[in-house]
Amino acid sequence: MSPRTVVRPVVAAAVADRLLRHTAPGVPQVRPTLDWAGPVGRELPDERAVQAACGLMHIHGRATGGPAPLAVDYASVVAGVLAAQGATAAGIGRARGLDLREVRTSVAQGALLAVGQYLAAATAREADGPPSTAEPEPCAGGLATLETADGARVELETLDPSAWREFWARLGVPPALAGRGWLPFQQRFATAVCPLPGELRAAARRRTLPDLRAAAYDTGVSLLTLGADPAPAVRPEPWRLTPAPAVRPGHRPPAPAVTPVPRRRTSGSAHPAPDVPVPPLPLAGLRVVESTRRVQGPLAGHVLGMLGAEVIRIEPPGGDPMRWLAPLAGDTSARFTALNAGKRVVEADLTTARGRETVRALAAEADAFVHNWAPGKAARLGLDACDLLSDRPALVYAWASGFGDTLGGRPPLGTDYLAQVHSGLAAAVRPADEPPAPSLMTLTDVLGGLVCAQGxxxxxxxxxRTGRGGRVDSSLVSAAALIPRPAHRAHWTALDRPVRTADGHLYLGPKARAHPEAVHRLLGRAEGSALTTDEWTHRLVEAGLTATPVHTDLAALADDPAFKAAVAPPDPLIGHARPHAPWEFA
Known part of the structure; x- marks a missing residue:
């Protein structure tokens, strides 16, 4: 019997069970089915095999010179959230009259969703043309983490180029030199590398931690110190639901039951089969309005859209500036369309009374409103939960924040890498023989968007069950706390890292890692780097061992026949490859 049918993704199942307990009561029971590979045509026996096959090792390792595993079960946690989403959505569909009894997903589908933006950038192509705009794979360029003269490791964050230049000026760096570091610093969210000029790193090493803290405080730059403790600093619930007050007479009720007209699978479904009817999606007929930016908020809306909701996106006049960030797919940023394709757009200037009234009018006709504004902005705009729920008590109002209320009223910027530091994840994702540092793959942005959607x-x-909406608060830190990690950082052997071959890398399977003597006997008969990946795989199979080729070219992943049922190739409408929706409903 294959490992795929024997080995259960225990972490994913535990996360799903926890979230479904947090969701209950009120949902008709639809139990999710989870496995490792799902529609991916490969044997993937564990978390590390999924990370190798689906590109996570490649993206996480870009900044440090080669593919590297995440030392946490990240793909499994993503899959657990997806399973809970599918089960909850199916329960909502059943309550609305749909005959939905089963939902399936997998750890591989979770991993592919997590790398969706990077996959889009690697496969972007001009409209009706070749992939001439596709982003080349970045070269290793280092992490953004800085070291100080007294041995501290710190992470900076700012979205303001003036604050960035002023911070470095306080450290004696000329403005032109500081400016050379701005673009790679900002682009690290997209590229997962941060090739800062060496002069900036040297300037930080000449100053103490108090010096850097003072410079950050004076210039408005956020700074957090990295620790070696992988445990979460706080353990908040994944989200907090505050029900709306009792519904008053005369309010518009929630969306009616949907007519269960079967639809046919399209190119966006998990297993394309054009002639096979499938049930309608569970959120069909519901409307979500979002005012979001970057990754966390847009991904929440994207997930709800994949589950069938109509999603209306509020953007500033002229459109979200992220629309034009290279590489382009057609005339729009590939990364932007990876999170926002299919959403209807309404432009509104929230600094004006008319723009704010547009938001209120849209929310009054919606089932959910999602934003990831900075703390306090909703209240200043008069668009907080109490403002919108007064007009629409059945509305679900969701705020996806960085830190929630874990750092008081003046938290640092609520971005992915600072959330990794504060949550202990920056220590947990790397083994004990490497210095703590956030992964430059946007781990908490993705997981935070998924947790917001589940909320x-x-x-x-x-x-x-109640007819009442309410407020949902989630954060990057509450999402990071879902990721299990040991009390102390992991200790790895050489076999816990990918093995280099003549044409790539292999990640050894669990049996090979558990029996290093068998691997060393094979290594003794042939130099590892002298054999190709296929040759090594064949030798391992002969020895009763397994290994997974490490995908280090995302464009090639999109063309891999094993991923045909899990990844949609570029088409004229989207212009880049993208993961299929990660659920199968029946």
């Missing part, structure tokens, strides 16, 4: 689904499920 919305939990509130919609609650609404099916």
């Amino acid at each position: 919305v689904l939990a509130a919609l499920a609650h609404r099916t």
Whole structure:
């Protein structure tokens, strides 16, 4: 019997069970089915095999010179959230009259969703043309983490180029030299590398931690110190649901039951089969309005859209500036369309009364409103939960923040890498023989968007029983706390890292890692780097061992026949490869 049918993704199942307990009561029971590979045509026996096959090792290792595993079960946690989403959405669909009894997903589908933006950038192509705009794979360029004269390691964050230049000026760096570091610093969210000029790193090493803290405080730059403790600094619940007050007479009720007209699978479904009818999506007929930016908020809306909701996106006049960040797919940023394709756009200037009234009018006709504004902005705009729920008590109002209320009223910028530091994840993702540092893959942005979407689904499920909406608060830190990690950082052997071959890398399977003597006997008969990946795989199979080729070219992943049922190739409408929706409903 294959490992795929024997080995259960225990971490993914535990995360799903926890989130479904947090969601209950009020949801008809639809139990999710989880496995490792799903529609991917490969034997993937564990977390590390999934990371190798689906590009996570490649993206995480870009900044440090080669593919490297995440030392946490990240793909499994993503899959657990997806399983809970599918089960909750199916329960909502059942409450609305749909005959939905089963939902399936997999750890591989979770991993592919997590690398969706990077996959889009690697496969972007001009409209009706070749992939001439595709982004080349970045070269190793280092992490953004800085070291100080007294041995501290720190992470900076700012979205303001003036604050960036002024910070470095306080450290004696000329403005032109500081300016050379700005673009790679900002682009690290997209490229997963940060090739800062060496002069900036040297300037930081000449100053003490108090010096850097003072410079950051004076210039408005956020700074956090990295610790070696992988345990979460706080353990908040994944989200907090505050039900709306009792519904008053005359309010518009929640969306009616949907007519269960079967639809046919399209290119966006998990297993394309054009002639096979499938049930309607569970959120069909519901409307989500979002005012979001970057990754966390847009991904929440993207997930709800994949589950069938109509998503209306509010953007500033002229459109979200992220639309034009290279590489382009057609005439729009590939990374932007990876998170926002299919959404209807309404432009509104929130600094004006008219723009704010547009938001209120849209929210009054919506089932959910999602934003990831900075702390305090909603209240200043008069668009907080109490403002919108007064007009629409059945509304689910969701705020996806960086730190929630874990750092008081003046938290640092709520971005991915600072959330990794504060949550202990920056220490947990690397083994004990490497210095703590955040992964430059946007781990918490992705997981935070998924947790926000699950919070919305939990509130919609609650609404099916009570008729009341409510407020959902989630954060990057609450999402990071879902990731299990040991009390102390992991200790790895050489076999816990990818093995270099003549034409790539292999990641050894669990049996090979558990029996290093068998691997060393094979290594003794042939130099590892002298054999190709296929040759090494064949030798391992002969010895009763397995290994997974490490995908280090995302464009090639999109063309790999093993991923045909899990990844949609570029088409004229989208212009880049993208993962299929990660659920199969029946």
